[in-house]
Amino acid sequence: MSISTRFSVGIHILSLLEVNKExxxxxxxxxxxxxxxxALIRKITGMxxxxxxxxxxxxxxxxxxxxxxSDITLLDVxxxxxxxxxxxxFGIHExxxxxxxxxxxxxxxxxxxxxxxELALEKALGxxxxxxxxxxxxxxxxxxxx
Amino acid sequence: MSISTRFSVGIHILSLLEVNKExxxxxxxxxxxxxxxxALIRKITGMxxxxxxxxxxxxxxxxxxxxxxSDITLLDVxxxxxxxxxxxxFGIHExxxxxxxxxxxxxxxxxxxxxxxELALEKALGxxxxxxxxxxxxxxxxxxxx
DNA sequence: TTTACATGTAATAATATAAGTTACAGGTTG
DNA sequence: CAACCTGTAACTTATATTATTACATGTAAA
Ligand code: FES
Ligand code: FES
Numbered sequence: 001m002s003i004s005t006r007f008s009v010g011i012h013i014l015s016l017l018e019v020n021k022e023x024x025x026x027x028x029x030x031x032x033x034x035x036x037x038x039a040l041i042r043k044i045t046g047m048x049x050x051x052x053x054x055x056x057x058x059x060x061x062x063x064x065x066x067x068x069x070s071d072i073t074l075l076d077v078x079x080x081x082x083x084x085x086x087x088x089x090f091g092i093h094e095x096x097x098x099x100x101x102x103x104x105x106x107x108x109x110x111x112x113x114x115x116x117x118e119l120a121l122e123k124a125l126g127x128x129x130x131x132x133x134x135x136x137x138x139x140x141x142x143x144x145x146x
Numbered sequence: 147m148s149i150s151t152r153f154s155v156g157i158h159i160l161s162l163l164e165v166n167k168e169x170x171x172x173x174x175x176x177x178x179x180x181x182x183x184x185a186l187i188r189k190i191t192g193m194x195x196x197x198x199x200x201x202x203x204x205x206x207x208x209x210x211x212x213x214x215x216s217d218i219t220l221l222d223v224x225x226x227x228x229x230x231x232x233x234x235x236f237g238i239h240e241x242x243x244x245x246x247x248x249x250x251x252x253x254x255x256x257x258x259x260x261x262x263x264e265l266a267l268e269k270a271l272g273x274x275x276x277x278x279x280x281x282x283x284x285x286x287x288x289x290x291x292x
Numbered sequence: 293t294t295t296a297c298a299t300g301t302a303a304t305a306a307t308a309t310a311a312g313t314t315a316c317a318g319g320t321t322g
Numbered sequence: 323c324a325a326c327c328t329g330t331a332a333c334t335t336a337t338a339t340t341a342t343t344a345c346a347t348g349t350a351a352a
Contacts, residue, residue, distance in 0.1 A: 001150055001229060001309070002237035004339065008256055009239050016248045026298065033246040034239060037341060042299060058299045059348030074259065084147060091148035091310095093155050093180060100179040102162045105283040105290075110154055113220065113279070117270035124263035133259070137251040144251075147338070150310065172327070183312060188328060204328045205319030237339095299348075305341080312335075319328075 006081040024062040051080035069131035152227040170208040197226030215277035
């Protein structure tokens, strides 16, 4: 099992909006860059818009960033594209046997532990910004062209 | 999307082996406790055995713990039941466009970042043992019976 | 205002994984 | 040998992802 690529695609889109900020970033253009189809890009862009991360409107070609690069964390993107519902990173088996000591307590015991782990993950995503990502991309690019 | 319940079921099984250590924990017995079917329990028990966490052998009824409770972390279980391949918690879109600055660098940039987040998650799981889980279950049990 | 084009969105299909179920081969014990 | 259990494969069902197609709606320029 892996977390949906909507997350990495979301990061990709935002990075592209910065790197290609002089151009017009239509869903078709972005789709070619990501190597998928425009409808999926529009769906994800819509999610990013709902989260206040990009500007995009019906009929008007191209999306633009709605916030400073340094103000968008990977956690923002993670939450925006809705790959994991809150407190549901780990699935917990439903309806364990209430007649069993373990069964009637396991969910309440495991739940908070899983939440701590989930928060640790989110914290790690929260300290990285799209600015960091773009800088790293441009550095790698420079290095490869030497 | 959620990580497979094999993880929570694995924790459930190990906890049950301790709480019911006086009894014979056959796959059928465990299945009733977890509220699923015996074949799935045998599959997961087999994974726990491969990871050296339980003793279980063909023809012999019942599984037992193969290590001290305090020596089994949730990370051990997480890895044993194979819910997430190493370095693959986050899916990354394949074949981004190599003709694009972002496309030809995004994977190498995102990969390490995702690894850090994944390690943060695993670290959080590594500090909790099955002993902690069992203790909490028994505490909750005592509290509910007051 | 009409034409061209972009976004929003729904419907559909293909693919992958999880989880439930059934069946049976093979091991162990009495 | 008989009863019982584990290991495992096959099949089914359910669910989520991703790709694809289609079209309504919005915008702007000719
Ligand atoms: S239902 Fe008893 S251990 Fe989960
Ligand atoms: S931004 Fe991902 S391929 Fe160009």
